Amino acid sequence: MPSKKKDLAKGRTAFWNDPEKRSMLYQIIMLVILIICGAYIISNTLHNLDSRGIKTGFDFLWSEAGFGINQSLIEYDESHSYGRTFFVGLLNTILVASLGILLATILGFTIGIARLSNNWLIAKISAVYIETFRNIPLLLQIFFWYFAVLRPLPRPKQSIELFDVFFLNNRGLAMPAPNILEGFGWVLLVFALSLIVVIGVKRWAKNRQDTTGKGFPIISVSLAIMLGLPALTYLFVGSPIDWEVPTLRGFNYRGGITVIPELLALLLALSVYTAAFIAEIVRSGILSINKGQTEASFALGLSRPKMLKLVIIPQAMRVIIPPLTSQFLNLVKNSSLATAIGYPDLVSVFAGTTLNQTGQAIEVIAMTMAVYLTLSLLISLFMNWYNKRIALVER
Amino acid sequence: MSNEVQQNLMAISDEIMVEMRSVNKWYGEFHVLKDINITVRRGERIVLCGPSGSGKSTTIRCINRLEEHQTGDIIVAGTPLTNDLKNIEVIRREVGMVFQHFNLFPHLTVLENCCLAPVWVRKMPKKEAEEIAMNYLKRVKIPDQALKYPGQLSGGQQQRVAIARSLCMNPEVMLFDEPTSALDPEMIKEVLDTMIELAEDGMTMLCVTHEMGFAKTVANRVVFMDGGQIIEENCPHEFFNNPQSERTQLFLSQILQH
Numbered sequence: 001m002p003s004k005k006k007d008l009a010k011g012r013t014a015f016w017n018d019p020e021k022r023s024m025l026y027q028i029i030m031l032v033i034l035i036i037c038g039a040y041i042i043s044n045t046l047h048n049l050d051s052r053g054i055k056t057g058f059d060f061l062w063s064e065a066g067f068g069i070n071q072s073l074i075e076y077d078e079s080h081s082y083g084r085t086f087f088v089g090l091l092n093t094i095l096v097a098s099l100g101i102l103l104a105t106i107l108g109f110t111i112g113i114a115r116l117s118n119n120w121l122i123a124k125i126s127a128v129y130i131e132t133f134r135n136i137p138l139l140l141q142i143f144f145w146y147f148a149v150l151r152p153l154p155r156p157k158q159s160i161e162l163f164d165v166f167f168l169n170n171r172g173l174a175m176p177a178p179n180i181l182e183g184f185g186w187v188l189l190v191f192a193l194s195l196i197v198v199i200g201v202k203r204w205a206k207n208r209q210d211t212t213g214k215g216f217p218i219i220s221v222s223l224a225i226m227l228g229l230p231a232l233t234y235l236f237v238g239s240p241i242d243w244e245v246p247t248l249r250g251f252n253y254r255g256g257i258t259v260i261p262e263l264l265a266l267l268l269a270l271s272v273y274t275a276a277f278i279a280e281i282v283r284s285g286i287l288s289i290n291k292g293q294t295e296a297s298f299a300l301g302l303s304r305p306k307m308l309k310l311v312i313i314p315q316a317m318r319v320i321i322p323p324l325t326s327q328f329l330n331l332v333k334n335s336s337l338a339t340a341i342g343y344p345d346l347v348s349v350f351a352g353t354t355l356n357q358t359g360q361a362i363e364v365i366a367m368t369m370a371v372y373l374t375l376s377l378l379i380s381l382f383m384n385w386y387n388k389r390i391a392l393v394e395r
Numbered sequence: 396m397s398n399e400v401q402q403n404l405m406a407i408s409d410e411i412m413v414e415m416r417s418v419n420k421w422y423g424e425f426h427v428l429k430d431i432n433i434t435v436r437r438g439e440r441i442v443l444c445g446p447s448g449s450g451k452s453t454t455i456r457c458i459n460r461l462e463e464h465q466t467g468d469i470i471v472a473g474t475p476l477t478n479d480l481k482n483i484e485v486i487r488r489e490v491g492m493v494f495q496h497f498n499l500f501p502h503l504t505v506l507e508n509c510c511l512a513p514v515w516v517r518k519m520p521k522k523e524a525e526e527i528a529m530n531y532l533k534r535v536k537i538p539d540q541a542l543k544y545p546g547q548l549s550g551g552q553q554q555r556v557a558i559a560r561s562l563c564m565n566p567e568v569m570l571f572d573e574p575t576s577a578l579d580p581e582m583i584k585e586v587l588d589t590m591i592e593l594a595e596d597g598m599t600m601l602c603v604t605h606e607m608g609f610a611k612t613v614a615n616r617v618v619f620m621d622g623g624q625i626i627e628e629n630c631p632h633e634f635f636n637n638p639q640s641e642r643t644q645l646f647l648s649q650i651l652q653h
Contacts, residue, residue: 209514210521295461296498296557300512300564301487310511314502392501392546 045362060358061086067353069344071260082354089349090371096266096345097332097375103271104331105324108278113308115283126279134276139337141273146265146341153261156252165245167253172260174246174253183237190233191226198222262343266335274331281323285316317390325383329376336372346371410437411470412568412599413458418467420453427453428464429623435568440600442610442631445620446646451603454620455570458601459490472567488516491561495573497553499545505532505556506541509563517564524563531559535589551582555589562593569593571602607650611635619643 015021049056061083068078073091076084115126133141151170154160159167159174167174205216234241246256289312297307338345339352346368355364413435420428427450435441443451456462458471460483469476471486500508509528513519519527532538535555537548545553554574561569571590575583587609594600594613604610610617610631617634619627619642627634627643638644 212520214518290498292494292496292498293500296492296494296500298461299459299487299490299492299494300560301484301516302512303484306515310515311500315500390502392544 049362054359056360056362058363060360060363063358065354065357067357069349070342071263071344082358085354086346086350086367089344089346092344092349093332093335093338093346093371094375096263096270096338096343097335099267100270100274100331100335101328103267104274104278104327107271107275108327109282111275112279112282113286115279116286130276130279132276133272134280136273138269138273138334139340142266142269142337142341145268146261150261150265156248159248159253165243167246167248169253170261171252172258173264174256174258176243176245177255177257179242179244184241186237187230187234191230194225194229197229198225201225260343262338262341265341266338266343266345270331270334274327274334277327277330278324281320281327282316285320286312288319289315314390315392318387318392321383321387321390325380325387328379328383332375332379333372408437411435412437412439412472413601414468414470415454415457416468416470418454418457418464418469420457420462420464427623428457431467431625433618433625433628435599435601437567437599438597439615440594440598440613441602441616441618442614443601443603443618443620444605444607444610444646445626449620450623451618451620452572455492455572455601455603458568458570459487459492461492488564489567490570491564491566491568492570492572493554493557493561493574495576497545497550497557497577499553499557499560501545504542504544505537505548508545508556509560512560512564528559528563531562532556534562534592535559536585549582550578551585554578554582554586558586558589558593568599568601571600571604573603573605575604575606605650607635619646621646 016025046056062081064078065080065082065085066078067085069076069085069088071092072088073095074084074088076088111126111129114122115130117123117126150172153168153170156167156169156171159169161167165176201221202218205218208214208216244255246253246258293311293315294307297311302310335345336347339348342348351364351368355361358364411434413433415431415433418428418431419426431450431454433441433454443454445451453462457464457469458476460476472489474482474485474489476482476486499505500511503511506525506528509531510521510524513524513527514521517524529538529541532541535558537552537555537559540548540552540556545556548556558574574590575586578586583606587606590600590602590609591613600613602609602614614631616628617631618625619634619638619640621642627638627640629639634643635647638647
């Protein structure tokens with residue numbers, strides 16, 4: 001007893017009573033257990049693979065794939081390698097995910113704001129949209145768009161025509177493809193120059209607004225410059241794009257670009273489904289802003305659209321961004337449901353056909369998981385950066 | 396203090412700035428405003444007081460259509476307040492309002508708070524708006540806080556920014572909805588001082604407040620409301636020393652006890 005008292009008086013602490021050292025000890029023990037488990041799993045797997053005569057490693061990526069893919073953004077046919085199927089699938093995933101994020105965001109914001117409209121009909125239609133689409137399983141919606149909407153479309157011979165250049169049928173949407181001819185470089189050059197002009201005009205307009213208070217129709221003028229000048233050049237150098245209009249040959253349309261029905265169905269389902277969630281996020285973000293902000297804006301004479309643009313949305317964004325990020329991540333990951341209707345995304349092509357043909361399950365699955373992890377982390381990083389930028393300054 | 400302030404206050408013209416004629420308002424079945432008649436001339440300072448729920452805030456919030464009245468006429472600076480959006484816009488431009496909870500825009504700096512409406516509603520050049528804003532911030536004695544955000548200021552400072560923000564629109568009438576009720580005691584004075592200065596400059600003011608000292612020194616008339624009705628309307632001296640109705644006497648005895 002006396003010695004213990006002396007210790008306390010001197011302020012000496014046994015190391016197991018020091019919270020810092022104690023937590024350090026726990027962490028070391030935890031780490032050791034993790035390493036042992038990990039090492040066991042790896043050695044066990046290697047041993048099992050070896051005893052069954054399965055070759056490990058990434059050599060298979062260079063051997064010939066031997067199967068076709070019905071949509072590819074890069075050149076691909078049966079003679080290309082398995083490694084190339086990875087990139088074909090990856091690009092198809094990125095294509096549907098980025099288009100989906102764009103569409104879902106536009107649709108979601110519109111419907112979210114519309115649900116708060118004073119117009120009874122608009123508000124109710126938005127509410128019905130949200131409650132319908134977010135309460136039906138996504139897989140079912142993909143099936144709906146694919147099997148109930150796009151597949152029953154007429155055969156190519158009876159295609160639904162739009163302006164004689166778009167053809168919608170059960171093989172997809174055929175539309176004209178641009179063939180770039182000599183002289184198109186000029187159009188690109190003029191387009192680049194017009195961008196610089198637009199930036200100049202924007203500066204000038206902001207300056208004029210600051211000094212004289214006069215507004216300037218910047219959006220319409222910019223659009224006119226950006227589209228008008230290249231269009232004039234285009235005509236001047238003699239229309240250097242040859243639009244290849246799809247034509248019916250045999251049983252299908254040839255030439256032009258064909259958007260396959262699988263892409264349309266998946267894109268529609270993903271955007272429409274995610275937009276319902278985004279709409280609710282936008283609505284809750286706007287509602288989270290104190291009513292006093294609206295009243296102060298009105299009392300100052302701001303109109304409703306200006307109040308939304310200048311006061312409410314900028315503040316709502318900081319509430320909206322974190323859950324919006326989750327929705328973007330969900331959309332990217334949900335795009336793997338492509339497998340169900342045969343859209344050639346990464347999971348369908350690489351973790352599906354390639355895995356089946358090569359049997360390299362561990363390598364293929366690891367690569368696929370790494371892709372989704374990387375995509376998701378990139379989106380998170382970007383959104384966190386944006387969120388920090390718009391954060392409110394408190395004391 | 397009282398005499399000095401009263402001397403500084405400018406004369407009242409005959410021009411009518413705000414007129415409410417038998418205004419009635421219901422929330423569903425609940426009759427919140429019963430036959431309200433108030434006339435405010437240019438340069439007049441009216442204090443509205445009464446127990447909570449008596450309809451005083453609702454009354455002034457009807458003037459700039461933050462609340463809609465159902466029957467009766469409201470005319471502000473010659474413009475009748477109807478359902479016409481154009482009229483509402485004109486009136487809101489000419490009527491400034493200061494709220495109990497300041498309602499500054501937290502995502503904008505103090506200066507941006509002040510410039511927002513002049514630039515977007517009055518279409519004023521940004522430079523000019525900033526000059527005017529700095530002038531008013533000097534008048535409310537916080538020009539050095541111009542580049543800070545509302546969250547970085549004390550309550551009293553925030554309320555003074557809110558007053559400056561309203562003044563930047565160069566309003567004909569200022570409405571104050573319990574401007575000191577959310578403030579610490581020592582901050583109440585700085586806000587009241589600002590309001591007194593404003594009164595000395597001849598601003599037409601309608602104030603809902605429990606600051607009886609302010610009412611005594613600044614108001615031309617005190618309006619006492621209870622149960623959605625105007626019970627009594629009189630000059631401050633008569634109102635405090637010789638209240639006519641029993642309800643007013645009871646209210647004053649309760650409020651002036653401490």
